Amino acid sequence: MKRRTLLASAAALSLAAGAGFAQDVPKIGFVYVGPVNDGGWSQHHHESAMKMKEHFGDAIELIEQESVPEGADAERVLTQMALSGADLIFTTSFGYMDPTINVAAKFPDVKFEHATGYKQAPNVSVYSARFYEGRAITGYLAGAMTKTNKIGYIASFPIPEVIRGINSSYIHAKKANPDVEIAVVWISTWFDPAKEADATQALLDQGADVVLAHTDSTAPLAVLEKAGAYGFGQAADMEEYKPEPRISSIIDDWAPYYIERVQAVIDGSWESVNTWDGIGAGMVGIGEFTGPIPDDVVATVTQMKEDIASGAYHPFTGPLNKQDGSAWLAEGEVADDGTLAGMSFYVEGVTGDIPN
């Protein structure tokens, strides 16, 4: 307790001191789990931060810290950022959740935004993207393009976000092709080109001819290119693999959100919110459709994208059963966000078990 007050007063002191000489240009901090050129998750947050900086120019100061391990180091880095007078700090990885909450409690005047977590506080917002909306599009394309009726899926860790992606992909692949099967390989990493390539090859060997990935590198596309199979850009457009094997992509775009939140700090209207945006708000982008996709399929997915964006269609709409055959959503019923946020089951038709 005592330590907490001491730190808080230190923060107040430093903020007061900071305001003295730098006439209050808001200081915006970003913490990344990987290097800013990792080609995937961290790079996208960094690029979005740069777009945000470009938008505001000298009206804000941007401070960044890359390759910060989750856990004790994150807590120290966040504390130092807060001590240095940051007004708003974006912590861009799930593992920063508890450190963010701990540091935020010590610095009630500093605002925090934590990506992909679920713990909120008066000065901590959480934000995430509805990637499953993008998965609906790529899943449908996968179902339409497979000739072997088998699609592959490279999964990282068995967390709700990944499971949502698998379910959404499968549901929509099946809409395009009722006979489709999905094979899932779990590789316990977000970024490991060698492992991703091996997993892709394993899926091809099992007979899959379209592979979706929930990992960050372009290694799967490189393998698919050699095999003449299809895949998708993940997190980035991965346009160097156009027109095939990459036939579309799911793109993370955090810039609109960052601009909006920084603007709120400038205006003094910042409040703790829980944001979960998708295609409609532009947080999830769909890359150009390329390669030999038939015109009617392009028309279908274009329509689907518009319907998801406008809210006319929800990717998890009943009738849907769980993997064990028990009823989940009735005809026309739409999944609620609570169930989606904690999703830990496959839908009916997906084979295999979620590892534990």
Add this chain to the structure above:
Amino acid sequence: MIRLEKRPNPSRLWTALTPVLAVVLTMLVGGIMFALLGKPPLEAIRTIFWDPLFHPQFAGYSRPQLLVKAGPLILIAIGLSVGFRAGIWNIGAEGQYIMGAVCGAAVGLAFYPADTWLLFPLMAIAGALGGWAWAMIPAFLKTRFGTNEILVSLMLVYVAENILASASAGWLRNPEGMGFPGSRNFKQWASVYNDELVINTGMHWGVVAAFIAVIAAYVLMARHIQGFNIRLTGEAPRAARFSGVSPARIIFLCLGISGALAGMAGLFEVTGPAGQISIDFNSGYGFTAIIVAFLGRLNPFGILLAGLLMALTYIGGELAQLMLGLPGASIQLFQGMLLFFLLATDVFTNYRVRLTGREVA
């Protein structure tokens, strides 16, 4: 002509001098690198080495953090140094650190939410045993089948990382965590939270254990017959064998000590600063400790200083990223230089530089 001439005995002066020289050279070359990156070199060096200790805004917070960061480094490095003295190269402290954390946390979480002071010591023992057991694998394979402990212990790091991933996503996952990976947070469980013992000093049980380990290692190596046997095995293996020292016993002893200390470091970290088992819980302490052990000349008090210095470069490096926008990789490069220059200047410990005239054939 410049000639290197082997000294009959390693120079004591140079042994003490090379770490200082290495630090100075690192500052110089690091400064040049920062200048090439377009950053003010003096300010960068000052931010790394001076600001964490004396900056009016940060020092109050970062000084205690030095101990938090140095604690596990010192604890692991002390264990490693015992083995290195005997020529037993345990490169897998990272794995033993993970296993200590996982075992200790598992024992604790099995009793959740018990409220007894007995639990924390029990977890510490479980952590030490976890690290010890993981180190026994290379020890057993080496004594039984003559395998190379460098390879085996290193490979076991990757096995341990997979066990860590399965623990945090599966059998140690927080049941109230909405399906996300990561165990319960020990910070919210007062009876086992390894908090600071004295407010705002950074002193938690792991730091205390590190200090005890420094003294114990000094006594062991300087005053105890086993310490003599360990050094003898490293410096003259044949002589050791003739004097009746069993190589197998030394291997088990050294790997056991380093494994147990690394395991304890992991447990103190997971119950304290880190707070929870998560997929990326290990952040390279086990590998960095190897640098610390050598930077400290495998001497317990040297390791104490080296651990603090290493922690300083970490925390100062973070400040430099924050204040000057230095890229993260340049800080890692800077730390790497430290070991590089240490090994390079080590030449002077074992060799003497002779300037000679042209020799007549």
